[in-house]
Amino acid sequence: MSSDEAGSETGSETGSETGSETGRETVAPSRRSWLRRNRVGLVLLPIALAAALAGNAERLQTLWWEDALHAPQRPDSAGVVHFVDAYDDGHHAWPIRPALSLVSVARVDSLPGSDGEPRPVTLPTGAVLHKVTLHVEADPNMILTGCTLALADEDGTRWETGSRAFEVDASEPFSPCTPDDHPGPGWLPKDEQPVVEADEVRPAGYDVDSYVVTPADARPTEVWVWWDEPRFAALPITSTDEG
Amino acid sequence: MRLPRPRRSTFGVGALVVAGLAVTQSLDALLPSATGADFGTGAQRPFVREGIVGTPIALRTGDLTVKAVEGATTLEESGAYPVTTEAVFVVVHFTWKPQREKGTIAVAEVAGGDDRVFRATSIGSGRDGVTCPFPPPGVTAECTAVVELPRDALPGASVTLSTNAIDEGLDDVARVDLGVDAATSGSWGRGRTATVSSGLVGLS
Numbered sequence: 001m002s003s004d005e006a007g008s009e010t011g012s013e014t015g016s017e018t019g020s021e022t023g024r025e026t027v028a029p030s031r032r033s034w035l036r037r038n039r040v041g042l043v044l045l046p047i048a049l050a051a052a053l054a055g056n057a058e059r060l061q062t063l064w065w066e067d068a069l070h071a072p073q074r075p076d077s078a079g080v081v082h083f084v085d086a087y088d089d090g091h092h093a094w095p096i097r098p099a100l101s102l103v104s105v106a107r108v109d110s111l112p113g114s115d116g117e118p119r120p121v122t123l124p125t126g127a128v129l130h131k132v133t134l135h136v137e138a139d140p141n142m143i144l145t146g147c148t149l150a151l152a153d154e155d156g157t158r159w160e161t162g163s164r165a166f167e168v169d170a171s172e173p174f175s176p177c178t179p180d181d182h183p184g185p186g187w188l189p190k191d192e193q194p195v196v197e198a199d200e201v202r203p204a205g206y207d208v209d210s211y212v213v214t215p216a217d218a219r220p221t222e223v224w225v226w227w228d229e230p231r232f233a234a235l236p237i238t239s240t241d242e243g
Numbered sequence: 244m245r246l247p248r249p250r251r252s253t254f255g256v257g258a259l260v261v262a263g264l265a266v267t268q269s270l271d272a273l274l275p276s277a278t279g280a281d282f283g284t285g286a287q288r289p290f291v292r293e294g295i296v297g298t299p300i301a302l303r304t305g306d307l308t309v310k311a312v313e314g315a316t317t318l319e320e321s322g323a324y325p326v327t328t329e330a331v332f333v334v335v336h337f338t339w340k341p342q343r344e345k346g347t348i349a350v351a352e353v354a355g356g357d358d359r360v361f362r363a364t365s366i367g368s369g370r371d372g373v374t375c376p377f378p379p380p381g382v383t384a385e386c387t388a389v390v391e392l393p394r395d396a397l398p399g400a401s402v403t404l405s406t407n408a409i410d411e412g413l414d415d416v417a418r419v420d421l422g423v424d425a426a427t428s429g430s431w432g433r434g435r436t437a438t439v440s441s442g443l444v445g446l447s
Contacts, residue, residue: 124382125445157343159379167446215381 149176151220176210287412314432351388355396
């Protein structure tokens, strides 16, 4: 506060000592005039608040939106999800655009061994095993490695493949989205370009099995498939799938 | 010099300031703590869920039940040489059942009766560490946590188990008292052997 202001305040204070009652009545601002005097500020206040929140919103993107499965892609009337995503690390980028559909979800108690014969599975207490069969159609040059599949219930509880939650004398399929022996092109940071071995070329359309452990009382309603969060394909399980 | 007489609006501003302080104060009371700003400390400290041996402790991401807490000077683990100590191993046997996603218990911390904290994680040292699988939701895992510490830290100590080894801030952690006092700390677990085991219930 400047000395001038301080002086004038004290001056008015001492000068109006006797007539303070009437003085206050005439000077006291009414509610209406306060609103009028501050109308520009009042209009700008919500805008400033919104701008301040928006200025901090990049945290939502990096700490919340991209950190979990938030953007489901649902099937068309034929039951096919035309999945749209892309890998992009700033140096390499490629599309991930397979057509995904659900063939079946069924409870099983064995996995095929290396000779194709069924091998019995030992499960944790109170758990059951589901075999999920996915149908995939995609350009054989498209990189489809590195996906995850899960059964999900209405609350969003999810049970993933690769849980290692059972014992069996057989090997679990390597990926829920590509055939084990024909995974198609892959990429590692040392490579300039995606590479595909001649005998690993992926067909344009194929079925692929994967295995998921859930508690016996689990009620999964959808199969979720994703490469990078937050996007995922959500394929509804029709009631006839689970026997 | 006389003080200027406050205007009516000055009281309004004052009331707003006091209200702001009150809101801050109540938020401060609601959040775990008020001092420090590092990961996992101060206002970012975890929510501690105190429990007792044998009773499930409900955490945000699953249920944890401490089955037993024992002291030992020798550790046995299948496939490894026994390990001995001149100090003491705090051995916690517990079960873990995640709720919505797969998950595990990654950290055990023993806070001594003094200010010291002894921490072991799922990346074990070969002596202490947390051994716990990643069960799917609704499937129960049996786990063992081992923390090695000097005997003079035992009286009044408690063990805290948490799911995130990088930052347990603002998340639930489970805490169980060891039940050791100054009279028993000298002999607790001396000469005993504890077994480290883990796996999903029902699997070998």
